[in-house]
Amino acid sequence: MANEILEEHIQNEYKWGFTTDIDADEAPKGLNEDIIRFISAKKSEPDWLLEFRLKAFRNWKNMVEPQWAHVSYKKPDFQDIIYYSAPKPKKELASLDEVDPEILKTFEKLGISLEEQKRLSGVQSNIAVDVVFDSVSVKTTFKETLAEKGIIFCSFSEAVQEHPELVKKYMGMAVPPTDNFYAALNSAVFTDGSFCYIPKGVRSPMELSTYFRINASGTGQFERTLIIADEDAYVSYLEGCTAPQRDENQLHAAVVEIITHKNAEVKYSTVQNWYPGDKDGKGGIFNFVTKRGICLEDNSKISWTQVETGSAVTWKYPSVILKGNNSVGEFYSVAVTNNYQQADTGTKMIHIGKNTRSTIISKGISAGFSNNSYRGLVQIKKGASNARNFSQCDSLLMGDKCGAHTFPYIEIKDKSAVVEHEATTSKIGEDQLFYCKQRGIDNEKAIGLIVNGYCKEVLNKLPMEFAVEAQKLLAISLEGSVG
Amino acid sequence: MISIKNLHASIGDKEILRGINLEVKAGEVHAIMGPNGSGKSTLSSVLAGREDYEITEGEVIFNGKNLLDMAAEDRAREGLFLAFQYPIEIPGVSNINFLRTALNEIRAYHGQEEMSAKDFLALVKDKSKLVELDSKLASRSVNEGFSGGEKKRNEIFQMAMLNPKLAILDETDSGLDIDALRIVASGVNKLKSKDNATILITHYQRLLDYIVPDFVHILYKGRIVKSGGKELALELEAKGYDEIKKEFELAD
Ligand SMILES: Nc1ncnc2c1ncn2[C@@H]1O[C@H](COP(=O)(O)OP(=O)(O)OP(=O)(O)O)[C@@H](O)[C@H]1O
Ligand SMILES: [Mg+2]
Numbered sequence: 001m002a003n004e005i006l007e008e009h010i011q012n013e014y015k016w017g018f019t020t021d022i023d024a025d026e027a028p029k030g031l032n033e034d035i036i037r038f039i040s041a042k043k044s045e046p047d048w049l050l051e052f053r054l055k056a057f058r059n060w061k062n063m064v065e066p067q068w069a070h071v072s073y074k075k076p077d078f079q080d081i082i083y084y085s086a087p088k089p090k091k092e093l094a095s096l097d098e099v100d101p102e103i104l105k106t107f108e109k110l111g112i113s114l115e116e117q118k119r120l121s122g123v124q125s126n127i128a129v130d131v132v133f134d135s136v137s138v139k140t141t142f143k144e145t146l147a148e149k150g151i152i153f154c155s156f157s158e159a160v161q162e163h164p165e166l167v168k169k170y171m172g173m174a175v176p177p178t179d180n181f182y183a184a185l186n187s188a189v190f191t192d193g194s195f196c197y198i199p200k201g202v203r204s205p206m207e208l209s210t211y212f213r214i215n216a217s218g219t220g221q222f223e224r225t226l227i228i229a230d231e232d233a234y235v236s237y238l239e240g241c242t243a244p245q246r247d248e249n250q251l252h253a254a255v256v257e258i259i260t261h262k263n264a265e266v267k268y269s270t271v272q273n274w275y276p277g278d279k280d281g282k283g284g285i286f287n288f289v290t291k292r293g294i295c296l297e298d299n300s301k302i303s304w305t306q307v308e309t310g311s312a313v314t315w316k317y318p319s320v321i322l323k324g325n326n327s328v329g330e331f332y333s334v335a336v337t338n339n340y341q342q343a344d345t346g347t348k349m350i351h352i353g354k355n356t357r358s359t360i361i362s363k364g365i366s367a368g369f370s371n372n373s374y375r376g377l378v379q380i381k382k383g384a385s386n387a388r389n390f391s392q393c394d395s396l397l398m399g400d401k402c403g404a405h406t407f408p409y410i411e412i413k414d415k416s417a418v419v420e421h422e423a424t425t426s427k428i429g430e431d432q433l434f435y436c437k438q439r440g441i442d443n444e445k446a447i448g449l450i451v452n453g454y455c456k457e458v459l460n461k462l463p464m465e466f467a468v469e470a471q472k473l474l475a476i477s478l479e480g481s482v483g
Numbered sequence: 484m485i486s487i488k489n490l491h492a493s494i495g496d497k498e499i500l501r502g503i504n505l506e507v508k509a510g511e512v513h514a515i516m517g518p519n520g521s522g523k524s525t526l527s528s529v530l531a532g533r534e535d536y537e538i539t540e541g542e543v544i545f546n547g548k549n550l551l552d553m554a555a556e557d558r559a560r561e562g563l564f565l566a567f568q569y570p571i572e573i574p575g576v577s578n579i580n581f582l583r584t585a586l587n588e589i590r591a592y593h594g595q596e597e598m599s600a601k602d603f604l605a606l607v608k609d610k611s612k613l614v615e616l617d618s619k620l621a622s623r624s625v626n627e628g629f630s631g632g633e634k635k636r637n638e639i640f641q642m643a644m645l646n647p648k649l650a651i652l653d654e655t656d657s658g659l660d661i662d663a664l665r666i667v668a669s670g671v672n673k674l675k676s677k678d679n680a681t682i683l684i685t686h687y688q689r690l691l692d693y694i695v696p697d698f699v700h701i702l703y704k705g706r707i708v709k710s711g712g713k714e715l716a717l718e719l720e721a722k723g724y725d726e727i728k729k730e731f732e733l734a735d
Contacts, residue, residue, distance in 0.1 A: 450573060
């Protein structure tokens with residue numbers, strides 16, 4: 001029976017594995033100061049930003065790749081990567097009609113129809129999308145609607161040109177350019193990403209969303225996202241990602257920074273579906289991402305929700321620095337690994353302010369020969385009186401060739417802290433599956449049902465449209481893998 | 484409805500069913516009794532399509548189709564329902580969602596379209612009344628934290644919702660208090676029709692006072708060793724299995 005199941009699973013293809021044939025404007029392979037100058041010049045950046053990049057690069061050269069994660073892979077050759085690949089724009093894009101039709105087709109295949117977005121514009125509350133294709137942001141929708149509220153939502157490059165003072169002020173605040181090996185690399189070579197600023201007292205009337213797509217072969221994707229919520233502001237932000245099927249591993253090393261001022265709230269949701277590699281573990285994206293938010297001022301809140309189904313290797317710890325008093329950090333995560341995927345993911349909650357609270361809900365699902373680790377740090381600094389943390393880390397195993405691991409670290413420097421940690425490990429039982437079948441529900445549907453039930457607490461945190469997509473994705477990722 | 488001929492099933496090298504013959508027609512109620520470990524639950528699992536057992540011999544025809552060739556989910560979709568002796572818990576999946584999925588899968592199999600949310604909820608309301616199921620239980624996770632009796636009642640609720648052709652109730656009466664037994668039995672009676680059939684597996688004559696069987700069979704060491712009318716159950720209740728055991732020991 002086990003063999004049959006494997007067979008079935010082998011036939012389960014990655015459904016986003018197409019490439020788009022477009023004319024790309026690329027940098028030569030390799031990394032040195034000249035390449036960095038090339039990227040910076042391509043983007044007509046101010047001197048301070050070039051300096052930022054070069055400084056990060058000089059630091060990076062002296063850093064070593066982190067070894068502590070519970071993953072093993074062939075280290076990327078950083079001189080064999082193309083650091084800049086832009087779909088060749090014909091000219092400045094003023095409207096959607098000017099976007100390369102091949103790119104539009106790609107996005108349609110991905111299920112995001114910009115046409116649709118445009119048509120619905122203004123009719124009802126909707127989602128504004130920024131799409132980043134390889135390294136360059138192609139199109140941001142609803143920009144005008146948002147501008148009426150004073151919301152800035154644009155590509156990172158555009159923000160550098162149009163709002164340099166904001167970029168300069170906040171960039172690197174949550175993730176300093178020397179934070180870690182991959183953050184330093186990103187700081188040196190990042191090409192684009194999204195920028196979002198919600199002004200004082202404004203609640204964003206729609207979800208803001210970025211779709212990332214790696215397309216060209218041999219490229220790495222190094223995007224940067226910076227989200228700032230000023231006093232009393234609120235925004236819900238979504239991120240989605242896919243990549244074509246390729247035999248080689250491609251590197252994705254992003255940085256996401258969130259900054260919240262007094263009483264502000266940012267909800268950041270990710271559905272990560274980078275190409276995971278084939279059934280033998282060949283190919284797939286190395287997803288080495290640094291995501292961090294800082295609750296800079298009192299009563300602010302940052303919430304990370306992630307559904308991770310893709311990538312060959314994931315190394316990712318969306319974290320919150322709770323600096324303001326009464327600030328709140330949340331981390332809700334579902335991480336699925338199948339075949340030979342490896343994920344080492346979790347969060348860090350750093351309590352600095354008084355009465356700060358954090359919640360961690362992590363659901364790991366391992367199938368096939370995969371390895372799935374939760375790694376989390378809860379740190380209560382001295383003076384962070386009455387800090388509270390609740391952590392729950394559950395693992396679900398499907399089959400007996402996969403692994404689930406939990407590495408919770410807790411450091412408490414203030415006696416008034418209350419920190420709770422719960423962990424469970426369970427298996428999808430034959431009994432549960434048989435019970436479902438006896439009611440007319442087949443294996444695939446049954447697994448979907450059981451897994452969605454298991455992840456409910458996390459899926460409930462996602463905005464509606466995303467939750468539906470995430471549910472489907474979970475079912476697809478686990479197709480045929482029965483425990 | 485169902486015709487079982489010389490059914491043999493084993494697990495590992497242990498033969499558990501050793502030549503079962505049973506014919507159940509539409510409109511009939513059959514009771515199967517027998518000492519612990521005689522193979523009653525095994526028979527129901529094998530019919531429902533559990534894969535742990537190896538069928539070594541025999542044939543089962545269900546509504547003109549070869550049951551043993553069908554996947555478990557297709558047997559269910561063809562109208563075979565098993566009320567489990569030990570219902571399974573599925574955390575995080577609400578009873579309602581579970582049943583809605585089941586019902587729509589069965590409908591899809593028969594080429595029918597999905598039931599609308601409105602019709603579905605009306606059906607839930609109607610059927611939960613039948614077994615006096617607390618409406619809170621319908622929205623809770625499948626069997627999770629249910630008391631023993633609640634689980635059994637939930638099985639009959641599911642049966643009412645899915646409206647099977649053949650229902651096999653594996654000791655649905657055990658663990659029910661007197662009132663619950665009466666309610667569940669009356670639910671089963673109301674669901675009875677000339678087009679469906681029921682197999683009751685039980686240890687107690689008491690249930691058969693409420694649901695009167697047309698036939699009673701005694702299963703012993705993997706075989707039906709005696710069949711009769713409802714008076715056979717009364718006889719068993721009075722004398723126990725001693726006589727049967729003596730009579731059939733040699734045949735082991
Ligand atoms: N998975 C299994 N592995 C090993 N033995 C099994 C398995 N399933 C059933 N058996 C054995 O088969 C025999 C019949 O079991 P079964 O559960 O069918 O009995 P039953 O008639 O339903 O008993 P009860 O009245 O106690 O419910 C028992 O001896 C049991 O131990
Ligand atoms: Mg039994």
